[in-house]
Amino acid sequence: MNRQAGQLLGLAMRARKIVTGEELVLNAIRSNQAKLVLLATDASANTVKKVTDKCAHYAIPLCSPADRFELGRAIGKEARVTMAVTDAKLAENIRHLLTPNS
Numbered sequence: 765m766n767r768q769a770g771q772l773l774g775l776a777m778r779a780r781k782i783v784t785g786e787e788l789v790l791n792a793i794r795s796n797q798a799k800l801v802l803l804a805t806d807a808s809a810n811t812v813k814k815v816t817d818k819c820a821h822y823a824i825p826l827c828s829p830a831d832r833f834e835l836g837r838a839i840g841k842e843a844r845v846t847m848a849v850t851d852a853k854l855a856e857n858i859r860h861l862l863t864p865n866s
Contacts, residue, residue: 769862773838773839799852801825807828
């Protein structure tokens with residue numbers, strides 16, 4: 765994950781625009797609060813399938829930029845497997861930094 769994306773994730777966390785944890789992220793997707801979902805590259809197959817299927821069904825962008833420890837470090841927490849950004853503008857900027865060709 766690049767440094768700028770990590771900084772924006774930290775900013776989003778301080779602004780309380782990040783939801784972490786599998787069930788809370790799935791609830792945010794179902795309620796259309798999630799604007800971008802981040803999934804760790806080392807997530808279990810079950811978690812990957814669950815989150816990927818929900819994001820596809822609700823048309824939420826999904827990125828897998830780093831492992832669980834780097835995702836957690838970006839928001840100043842322990843390891844995090846999945847997180848959702850709930851602010852549209854922050855999500856757009858983070859997604860642009862993580863996938864520069866989109």
